[in-house]
Amino acid sequence: MSADDHTVTTTGRPTNEPLVRVTGLEKYFWENDSLIDRLLGDDPVPVRAVDGVSFDIHEGETLGLVGESGCGKSTTGETLLRLQEPTGGAVEFDGRNVYDLEGTGLKAFRREAQIVFQDPFSSLDPRMTVGRIVRQPLDIHDVGSKTDRRAKVQDLLERVGLAADHVDRYPHEFSGGQRQRIGIARALALEPEFIVLDEPTSALDVSVQAQVLNLLDDLQDEFDLTYLLISHDLSVIRHVCDRVAVMYLGEIVEIGPSEEIFESPRHPYTEALLESVPRASTDERDRDRKTISGDVPSPRNPPTGCRFRTRCPQIIPPDDLEIDQEVYRAIMTLRERIENRAITLEAVGDRGEYEDEDGEFDVTDPDAFVADLKADILEWPVSGRHDERVTEAVMALASEQWDDAAEQLAETYGSVCERENPGLPESAHPAACHLHDVPSVEDDRYGPS
C-alpha cells in the first residue's frame, strides 16, 4: 500500500508529483444570506467549514482524514471532488486544476475520481435494482455495449463479495454491509484511479466493518487505487492508512506518516484524540489518560490564533511569566468565560447571596464575592502573585465591569496562541502548533521550545 514503489505512472506526470494536490482549499457556507436578510441589511455570516486546507495524495497511497464531527472532513472530501463549489483554493488532479475543468475534461475527471458515501441506506436509490445502480455510471459515460455492461456489472458484484444473480434485487433486500458493497461496486464501475471513502464503515457493526475494510484493502491491491479515507474512527484510520491528516475546526493541525502520528503525535489535539479512544483490552481501566475538557467551538466564530487554544492543555504562557501549566490553563478558561460573559453573577456562591429582592445582581461584600467566584470557576488552585492578579481582575466583576476584568487578565496572561495562527509548516510531518515553531537558524541548536 505504500507509495514508494511506484515508479511508472500511466500519464505524463512526473513520478514524484502527487496525484492529488490540494492548496488552500476553502469552503464557507453562508448564514443570513437570503433575499429577506439582504433587504433587512443583515450581513451574511460565514460558517468556515473548510478554512485553508492543503495536502498531497500520492498515487497508490491511502491518506486518512480524521477529526471530530463538524470539523469539515466530509466537506473537504466533497469539495475536492467538485461535488461542491469551493470558496477558494485549488485542487490539482493529475496536474490539472479540477475547478478549471469543463465539458469533456470534467467528464474525464469524474471517471477518474469516485466516492463511496457514509450512509448505505440513503445513498442507493430505492427504486432502482442493484444492477441498474451499478450500471448507471457505465451508461452515463457510455462504456461498452449493453451486453458488456451487464457482464461488467455481474463481475463487479462478484468482486465485492455479492452474487452475480443479485442484479435484479432492490437495495432494501440487502443488509447494511451488503449495501455498502453495492456502493463500492458502483464507485469501481468506471475503473477510477482515486476514490474518496467518506466514513465507509461508520454505519456498520464491527464484524461487518472488518469485512468491508478487508475488501477495500484487496481492491486497492488489485486495481492500484488511491484512497482518501475520511473517518472519525482512529483505529480504522490506523489500520488502513499510510499517511494521516488530523483536522480541527476546518484546519489541518497535523499531517504525517501513520506510524509517526500514532506513535509520536506532535500536536496536542492529536495527542488528546489518541488518549480519548477507549482500548478494547483489560488494561483499559487502569490506563491513566489525559482527556481534554470543553466542547468544540462554533465554526461561525472560531477562536483567534490557534483554534485549539480554548481546550489545549499545553497552551503557551508568555515568555516572561513564571506559571504552572495547570494554573495557566485554569486562568485562561476563566478569561474565556469573562470575555464571553458566560458567568451568571447572581448565582455565584450558595444561591442568593449576591442578589437583591428583585433577583438583581447586588454585592455588599466584594471580597467574599471574589472568593466565591474564584472557588466556583477556577478549575485549579491559584496562589501567590497570580492569585493577587486574578483577584484584582475579578474584583472588577463585582461592579459588573466585564471589559475591565477581561483587559486586566489579557494584559498579564496573553498567549502567543491567541495572537497568531501557527499555520502548517512545510515538512514531512508538520504540526500547526506554536510548541513546534521552527526557531530561527541561529538558535537552532536549542531545538523547539
Add this chain to the structure above:
Amino acid sequence: MPSIPDSRANTEGGCEMIQKPLLRVRDLETRFFTEEGQVNAVEKLTLDIHDGEVFGIVGESGSGKSVTARSVLGLLESPGRVTGGELWYRDETFADTVRADHPDAVDGDYVDLESLPSNVRRTLRGTHFSMIFQDPMSSLNPSIPVGEQIAEAVEAQRRARANPRSVASRTQGYGLSQYLMSTVMGSRKYVKSESLERAVELLELVGIPDAPLRAKEYPHEYSGGMLQRAMIAQALAGEPKVLIADEPTTALDVTIQAQILDLLTELQEETGMTILLITHNLGVVARMCDRVGVMYAGEIVERGTLADVFDDPVHPYTQGLLGSIPDLEGIGARLQPIPGNVPSLLDHEMGGRCYFADRCPKAMEECLEHPPEFDVDGSSHHATRCYLAETTYSEARALDADYFGSAEPLEDAADEPVEPARSDGGNTEEDSR
C-alpha cells in the same frame, strides 16, 4: 428462597447482603408481534446484577440489547411485549410497601416486577431505576428549557417518594388553562422554584459550566455532549439505585465520549449506584465494566468478568467480535471478521439450533441442537452457550461449509484459508474445561 427473619432492623446494605444480587432476571422473553411474524428479540435471558457494579451488555445492532434494557424498565411499546420470565428486584422497603396489595409478587425482600401492575411499576422509574438514552438530541423536549425538564423530573420523583403507590407526571392534563393560570398565580407554575434550584444543582453536578444560565436554555442551544450531561442530570434527579445507560456515548465524539465516561465513573463512585451499560463499543466496555454479557440474537452467549470475556473468550462469536476490531496500538495483521450478517430474529426462521451456527467457523453436528449454558474456566461468573466449553472442535463432526446454504457468498469466507488455522489456534482454550 432466602429467608432472613427479623433482620429488618438492619436496613440498607449490610455485609450479609453481598451474595444477594440486586436484580435477578430469570428467563426473560420479549417478543415483537409484527406483520412479518413474531420477532424473538429477547430469548430466555437470565442475568444477575449485583449492588454497585457496572454490568455491560455488548452486541451488534439487532442483537436485542436495547430491548433487554427497556424490558427491565417496562418501557416497551406495542408491538413489543414481555411474554415471559421473572424480574426480581431486591429492595426491602419497596417489598414491604407492596406486600399487602400484591403478596404473590413478593418473596423475602425481593419483588417480581413482572407481576406488578403498571402503575405500581411506574413509581419505580426515576426513584429506583433510571435510564439515559442514546440520542440526546431527540430524547429531550425541544420546546421546554432544559432546566425545567430536569425540574419536572425532580418534582415527579418527590411525589413518587411521598406516595409510592401511584405517581402521575404533571405533564398529564397540563393544558392551556393551567398555563394561563400559572401566569397569574405563582403557586400554579409548571415547576416550583425549589425544583428549579435543584435542577441547577444537578446540572452543576454533571459539570455544566454556568449552570444557572444554561438551565434557561433550550436543547437546541446545547452541544451533544452537554445535552448528554443534562440527560444524566435528569436521570439522577430521583437518586436511582440502578442506572441503565443505553449507548450513552454512541452519538458523541471521542474526546466528549471520554468526558462522559469519566463523569459516569465519578458519579458511580460517589453514589454507589449500579449501572447497566448497553453498548456496541468494546472499548467502552473495557473502560467501564466489572462484568460483561455478550449478546447475540436475543441471548447472552457468553458472560463473565471483563478478564474472562476479553482474555479467555470461549464462544466463537466473542472471539470473532474481538478479532474484528482494528488495533489502535499497532498495525495489526488482516482483520478476522465474522462472515455473514446478524439474523433477523423472526420466530419461524430461528429453528432449534445454535443461532450462531450459520456464521460460526467451528459449527459441528452438536450445534444443530440449541446449546444450554455451560460453566467455563476463569472466575465463577464465566459461562457460555457453546458446546466448545465441554467438547473440542473436531473436523470429523464439522458441518459442511454450505450446510446452511450459501446465499451470501463472502470473499473472506470464500478465498481465505483462515478456518483451519483458526481452529488450531483455538484448541488450547477449548481443552480446558
